[in-house]
Amino acid sequence: MFGREVIDKAKGMVEDKRSEIVELASKLIRFRTVAPPGETEECAQFVKSYFDEVGIETIIHERKPKKTNLCAKIPGGSEGTIIWLGHLDVVPAGSLENWSHDPFEGEVVGGRVYGRGSTDMKGSCASAMAAAKVLASLMGRAEVKERLPTVEFWFTCDEEIGAVDGVRWLASEGLFKGDVCIIGDSFGSLPTDPWIDVGCKGYIRVLLRARGKTAHGSMPFMGENAIDKLVDAVGHVKRVEDYPLDLPEDMEPIAESSTQFLLGSLKLTKAQRKAAQRLFRYPTVSLNIISGGVRVNVVPDVAEAVFDIRITPGAPIWKVEQVIRNLLRSSEIKGVEMEITGLEEGFYEPLDSQVVQRMMEAVEVTLGTKPRPKVLTGTTDGIHIEHTSNIPCVGFGAGARGLAHAPDEYVTVENLVMAAKVYTVFPFIWAGKA
Numbered sequence: 001m002f003g004r005e006v007i008d009k010a011k012g013m014v015e016d017k018r019s020e021i022v023e024l025a026s027k028l029i030r031f032r033t034v035a036p037p038g039e040t041e042e043c044a045q046f047v048k049s050y051f052d053e054v055g056i057e058t059i060i061h062e063r064k065p066k067k068t069n070l071c072a073k074i075p076g077g078s079e080g081t082i083i084w085l086g087h088l089d090v091v092p093a094g095s096l097e098n099w100s101h102d103p104f105e106g107e108v109v110g111g112r113v114y115g116r117g118s119t120d121m122k123g124s125c126a127s128a129m130a131a132a133k134v135l136a137s138l139m140g141r142a143e144v145k146e147r148l149p150t151v152e153f154w155f156t157c158d159e160e161i162g163a164v165d166g167v168r169w170l171a172s173e174g175l176f177k178g179d180v181c182i183i184g185d186s187f188g189s190l191p192t193d194p195w196i197d198v199g200c201k202g203y204i205r206v207l208l209r210a211r212g213k214t215a216h217g218s219m220p221f222m223g224e225n226a227i228d229k230l231v232d233a234v235g236h237v238k239r240v241e242d243y244p245l246d247l248p249e250d251m252e253p254i255a256e257s258s259t260q261f262l263l264g265s266l267k268l269t270k271a272q273r274k275a276a277q278r279l280f281r282y283p284t285v286s287l288n289i290i291s292g293g294v295r296v297n298v299v300p301d302v303a304e305a306v307f308d309i310r311i312t313p314g315a316p317i318w319k320v321e322q323v324i325r326n327l328l329r330s331s332e333i334k335g336v337e338m339e340i341t342g343l344e345e346g347f348y349e350p351l352d353s354q355v356v357q358r359m360m361e362a363v364e365v366t367l368g369t370k371p372r373p374k375v376l377t378g379t380t381d382g383i384h385i386e387h388t389s390n391i392p393c394v395g396f397g398a399g400a401r402g403l404a405h406a407p408d409e410y411v412t413v414e415n416l417v418m419a420a421k422v423y424t425v426f427p428f429i430w431a432g433k434a
């Protein structure tokens with residue numbers, strides 16, 4: 001086991017890099033890696049040059065030109081590999097009038113770094129860059145290196161648009177090989193109130209297609225109105241939101257604290273609080289696309305609706321699918337078919353798993369406060385690492401609450417330093433116990 005001194009030294013070295021981390025975050029924000037198209041080449045080159053300066057080995061992986069993924073590797077002397085994963089692409093800034101800071105300047109004001117991608121997630125990327133430098137420096141000493149595993153830091157593209165040229169591809173190529181993966185895309189922690197992500201929800205996308213018979217709008221009884229059928233069917237399918245999910249026992253405490261996180265971090269009306277309390281115990285059902293009809297005087301013969309249904313990890317998705325099929329069948333509406341257009345199981349790591357335990361400890365040792373676990377309502381790149389690369393994931397990051405994809409997005413300097421410290425300390429905790 002590593003003694004307290006090494007960990008304190010690591011934390012101190014990160015603390016000394018406070019202004020460097022802030023500057024890195026600002027600089028990363030200035031690269032307009034907006035996806036689509038999500039060209040990360042220049043930004044990744046900047047990250048590479050930072051590592052080149054101190055002799056950290058990097059490898060570039062590109063499936064398409066300009067869609068750059070970068071891996072920085074710090075070889076350890078003991079078995080195993082720890083992976084840190086983040087993404088360099090960002091979502092568009094949206095209407096500029098909603099911003100009081102330039103979204104691509106990385107302005108530092110009042111202990112905050114503003115800009116698109118600050119929270120999601122160039123801030124955590126900056127923290128990881130600094131952590132890698134500190135680790136490399138500490139691992140320059142043989143007695144440290146020989147006891148630590150290899151640590152890889154991955155900076156990827158395309159997370160915001162389905163990861164086709166990013167993690168999805170990297171994972172399918174078998175490029176991730178490790179024992180644990182830290183997902184940097186994580187929001188909501190404060191140094192005094194840290195949270196770790198132990199999983200994310202899965203989803204099922206359901207399309208309903210109603211078919212009817214066209215007729216003149218003045219003689220509707222001569223046709224069969226597809227929109228009428230669809231509206232009727234939609235009402236039946238929506239009832240799946242009242243189907244209680246079968247959660248495994250070890251998911252219960254995670255569902256509970258995930259709910260607490262949301263209740264504590266969002267300003268909610270009474271109705272929203274009620275919905276939040278159901279969020280991990282029932283599927284969420286959102287009817288997000290509806291289409292049909294050609295002219296105001298024509299009875300429509302086809303109409304479609306697409307649902308986005310999210311399911312807590314551990315609860316079997318196939319059961320939810322079955323409930324939907326039964327609801328549709330028992331509605332006895334004729335001429336409505338159902339198609340699953342997307343399905344992805346979520347994942348979670350149990351609280352007593354090695355990855356969760358070690359991350360809990362790393363956060364507690366670093367911040368002096370035990371973190372609480374939560375699962376994400378959306379998906380992250382972790383899903384591909386879990387499902388394709390079979391590496392257990394745990395999330396921790398600098399991101400602030402409720403600011404991902406929002407105008408005036410920022411990350412606090414305190415959170416940047418916090419994440420950098422945890423990323424630096426984690427390998428020591430992992431090595432001490434693994």
Ligand SMILES: [Zn+2]
Binds near residue numbers: 120159
């Ligand atoms: Zn993200």
